[in-house]
Amino acid sequence: MIVEEIMKRDVISLSKDHSLRDAIRVMNENNIRHIPITDEKRRLIGLVTDRDLKEAGPSSLLHDEKDNILDKPLSSIMKTDLITGHPLDFVEEVAAIFYEKKIGCLPIVSGEKLVGIITETDIFHTLVQLTGVHWPSSRIEIKVPNVQGKISEVVSCIEKHHVNILSILVHPDKKDENYKIMVIRVQTINPGKIIADLKKNGHEVQWPHFSGSLS
Amino acid sequence: MKKEAIFVFSENQLKYKFHEEHPFNPLRLRLTVDLLKEMNALQPEDIVEPRMASDEELKLVHLPEYIDAVKKAGRGELRQELAEHYGLGTEDTPAFPGMHEAAALLVGGTLTAADCVMTGKADHALHLGGGLHHGFKGKASGFCIYNDCSVAIKYLQEKYGARVMYVDTDAHHGDGVQWAFYDDPDVCTLSIHETGRYLFPGTGNINERGFGKGYGYSFNVPVDAFTEDESFLEVYKTAFEEIAAWFKPDVILTQNGADAHYYDPLTHLSGTIKLYREIPKIAHQIAHQYCGGRWIAVGGGGYDIWRVVPRAWALVWLEMTEYSNHLEHLPLSWLEKWQKEAEVSLPFQWDDPENLYPPVPRKKEITEKNKKTMEKALHPIRKTAGEKTRQT
Numbered sequence: 001m002i003v004e005e006i007m008k009r010d011v012i013s014l015s016k017d018h019s020l021r022d023a024i025r026v027m028n029e030n031n032i033r034h035i036p037i038t039d040e041k042r043r044l045i046g047l048v049t050d051r052d053l054k055e056a057g058p059s060s061l062l063h064d065e066k067d068n069i070l071d072k073p074l075s076s077i078m079k080t081d082l083i084t085g086h087p088l089d090f091v092e093e094v095a096a097i098f099y100e101k102k103i104g105c106l107p108i109v110s111g112e113k114l115v116g117i118i119t120e121t122d123i124f125h126t127l128v129q130l131t132g133v134h135w136p137s138s139r140i141e142i143k144v145p146n147v148q149g150k151i152s153e154v155v156s157c158i159e160k161h162h163v164n165i166l167s168i169l170v171h172p173d174k175k176d177e178n179y180k181i182m183v184i185r186v187q188t189i190n191p192g193k194i195i196a197d198l199k200k201n202g203h204e205v206q207w208p209h210f211s212g213s214l215s
Numbered sequence: 216m217k218k219e220a221i222f223v224f225s226e227n228q229l230k231y232k233f234h235e236e237h238p239f240n241p242l243r244l245r246l247t248v249d250l251l252k253e254m255n256a257l258q259p260e261d262i263v264e265p266r267m268a269s270d271e272e273l274k275l276v277h278l279p280e281y282i283d284a285v286k287k288a289g290r291g292e293l294r295q296e297l298a299e300h301y302g303l304g305t306e307d308t309p310a311f312p313g314m315h316e317a318a319a320l321l322v323g324g325t326l327t328a329a330d331c332v333m334t335g336k337a338d339h340a341l342h343l344g345g346g347l348h349h350g351f352k353g354k355a356s357g358f359c360i361y362n363d364c365s366v367a368i369k370y371l372q373e374k375y376g377a378r379v380m381y382v383d384t385d386a387h388h389g390d391g392v393q394w395a396f397y398d399d400p401d402v403c404t405l406s407i408h409e410t411g412r413y414l415f416p417g418t419g420n421i422n423e424r425g426f427g428k429g430y431g432y433s434f435n436v437p438v439d440a441f442t443e444d445e446s447f448l449e450v451y452k453t454a455f456e457e458i459a460a461w462f463k464p465d466v467i468l469t470q471n472g473a474d475a476h477y478y479d480p481l482t483h484l485s486g487t488i489k490l491y492r493e494i495p496k497i498a499h500q501i502a503h504q505y506c507g508g509r510w511i512a513v514g515g516g517g518y519d520i521w522r523v524v525p526r527a528w529a530l531v532w533l534e535m536t537e538y539s540n541h542l543e544h545l546p547l548s549w550l551e552k553w554q555k556e557a558e559v560s561l562p563f564q565w566d567d568p569e570n571l572y573p574p575v576p577r578k579k580e581i582t583e584k585n586k587k588t589m590e591k592a593l594h595p596i597r598k599t600a601g602e603k604t605r606q607t
Contacts (some may be wrong), residue, residue, distance in 0.1 A: 137416060
């Protein structure tokens with residue numbers, strides 16, 4: 001999946017001459033936390049976040065002089081040393097940038113122009129979608145040895161039941177590096193037969209059980 | 216004369232049957248009706264024949280092309296690729312002859328129940344053939360083809376201008392109904408279900424609160440696996456009462472899936488029959504308190520059709536009709552008739568034995584967690600005036 005598939009295209013932006021007051025209003029009205037600052041040719045020249053505004057603005061308990069500060073232009077507080085992304089970047093790479101640089105949004109620039117924006121929320125939403133939870137399905141967790149061929153064994157076992165697989169996530173078992181955990185979303189309300197079959201074939205299915213460890 | 220309650224049923228409703236081995240078995244309807252008859256609690260004059268929902272009525276919720284696909288599937292004329300697109304022909308909802316007619320009759324039954332209550336023919340109406348809460352506007356899912364609850368709610372809005380509160384105690388999340396009214400502030404949905412961590416359909420989190428104008432009108436309380444009667448009922452009673460007081464519905468529609476019982480093969484909760492005595496009792500009280508008694512109840516899931524469903528569903532009717540005889544033994548005539556058909560031993564008594572299942576090791580934590588979940592779900596309507604509206 002690439003960035004242009006998930007980025008927001010109709011980006012709300014302001015110019016460097018807009019005031020702090022304008023930025024606060026736009027954020028509140030649109031329920032957003034980041035505003036790219038562009039010039040007349042829609043080139044990205046800065047970024048203002050709700051945190052920049054909070055740092056710059058007077059305490060909400062102070063009423064005098066507040067007006068004065070809020071009339072200042074955004075050019076006085078905007079960040080200009082920006083990390084940007086490209087529409088063809090991979091979503092996984094971009095997710096790593098968010099994590100490493102601890103940023104909350106990534107303006108997407110192409111041909112010198114601002115063409116989109118991705119926020120932490122978009123990344124999170126995309127990852128949630130990748131797990132398939134937004135389609136009606138049952139979740140099966142299987143612990144398999146970390147050797148080749150195991151995934152296909154599990155999948156062919158499910159295949160025999162004519163049930164559609166919506167998503168498969170595989171991650172290392174934190175408790176034992178010799179194993180990995182497969183999390184599979186299957187499109188059925190009745191996964192009992194599949195689970196019984198997986199168990200019969202020697203797979204360890206993690207499922208609610210009475211022993212007291214629901215880990 | 217106005218009746219206290221009517222019971223919507225006809226033998227034709229048993230035709231909603233996918234195949235012999237399918238877990239959604241309509242025999243449970245017959246078992247329930249027969250149990251009520253054997254104990255003399257259901258008279259012929261209580262029973263109202265369901266009508267069939269028209270295409271126009273189905274279209275209140277469902278897409279025309281989906282309805283066409285269901286009709287074709289029922290005639291064996293739907294191509295496999297298309298069938299998959301509509302969720303038909305899967306293991307859960309395989310095609311069967313006459314499936315459109317069978318499914319439309321179940322929708323019609325809930326409409327019949329709605330009309331009886333809204334025109335004042337009866338205070339309450341029970342339609343156990345309904346409760347197909349997983350049906351989507353253009354897709355069959357989780358044993359459900361058409362969603363009778365969604366169609367009936369839309370029908371109640373359009374024909375009677377009613378504000379509807381939908382309360383779903385099936386062990387599975389009432390996703391189809393929730394999504395159908397996700398942006399509608401005149402319908403309030405409450406679903407209490409086993410967490411979607413493992414269980415189908417996976418949705419029903421606390422944070423699914425609605426969208427746009429409907430934000431704040433969708434409530435979900437996902438409870439942990441192994442939740443027992445007391446904890447389930449605490450969550451149900453508190454949430455139902457507080458939301459009804461806040462939303463002030465004109466009519467209540469309850470979905471009475473009977474699959475939160477310990478015996479149910481599809482879920483992982485630890486309910487007993489006590490749950491099914493109390494659930495309708497509270498619905499009944501709240502309907503009288505806020506809606507002048509207007510209460511429509513439908514069935515839903517329930518896959519232990521011998522030991523659980525007949526008792527659980529009969530109890531909804533007994534509550535509606537304020538049946539006052541003490542319930543102890545099941546009628547011998549019913550046991551004799553059905554034991555020879557059943558692959559398990561039928562229970563002799565209404566109540567389950569004390570030691571139905573081994574003690575749940577983490578009972579205390581589960582109870583605590585469920586309570587916290589409920590508090591989070593109710594937080595927006597519990598906020599007091601002085602509180603700030605948003606966390607920053």
